[in-house]
Amino acid sequence: MGLVAEFNIHCEALPLVEVAAAVPRATLILDIQFNHGDRPLFIATVTDGSQAVIEEALTDAFDVGEWTLIGQAGKTRRYQVSPALDFEEQLGEHIEDLSGLESLATTEAIIERIEVKTDGWRQSGWFxxxxxFNEFSSFWQQNAGFRLHRLTRDGESEPPGDGLSDRQHEALRTAYEMGYFDIPRKTSLDRIGKELDISASSVSERLRRAQTQFLQDTMAPTWPPLPE
Structure with a gap:
């Protein structure tokens, strides 16, 4: 089953970050038209912010060749942007593994939304x-910065960690509320077992399985591989 992820890539060299930094109160959503060769066109949808400041930032940005206002509705404006650089030229001085960047193009993933922030991109997509997902996240952890916000299974709306069974949820919640995770501990496995009407060894197993599943769904995807 596929995964749906929402995450930040922290890299100030990414396209149009300079523009977003010039208008920090605006929301800038980027759509990349990959059918335009080495320098794909961008469709930039900008909501809020001064139109004059936004267009001045587009004109001055080192990575923008030409831009055209193609639509406007209220406080939202849409621009077609021709990049001045290809991705290798744009990121070459900031990303050591350019071959790895190229290989990401073959990753089985669809990036559905790119919001340009003042320090990089916030993205959501399907893997x-x-x-x-690990191939994608490991590359950015090693070459820039990566922070995962949400990781769920395709078709599910539950937040990360909801791969736990009802019994694992119950065990975690009971242990937490009784102070098992406090420092120092305020309860024991025996007391939790009596509360749940199971043995202390069963409590221990449920907690270990629940913690492993929770780490697997949340933090583990953001960790870089261990050195060999």
Whole structure:
């Protein structure tokens, strides 16, 4: 089953970050038209912010060749942007593994939303499986900065960690509310077991399985591989 992820890539060299930094109160959503060769066109949708400041920032940005206002509705304006650089030229001085960047193009993933921030991109997208997501996240952890906000299974709306069973949820909540995770501990596995009407060894197993599943769904995808 596929995974849906929402995350930040912290890299100030990414396209149009300079523009977003010039208008920090605006929301800038980027759509990349990959069918335009080495320098794909961008469709930039900007909501709020001064039109004059936004257009001045587009004109002055080192990575913008030409831009055209193609639509406007209220406080939202849409621009077609021709980049002045290809991705290799844009990121070459900031990303050591350019071959790895190229290989991401073959990753089984669909990036559905890119919001340009003042220090990088916030993205959400679909990944075919854990291996595809790990390949993508590991590259950015090693070459820039990566922070995962949400990771769920495709078709599910539950927040991360909801792969836990009802019994695991119950065990975690009971242990937490009884102070098992406090420092120092305020309860024991025996007392939690009596509350749940199971043995202390069963409590221990449920807690270990629940913690492993929670880490697997949340933090583990953001960790870089251990050195060999």
């Amino acid at each position: 075919a499986d854990r291996e595809a």
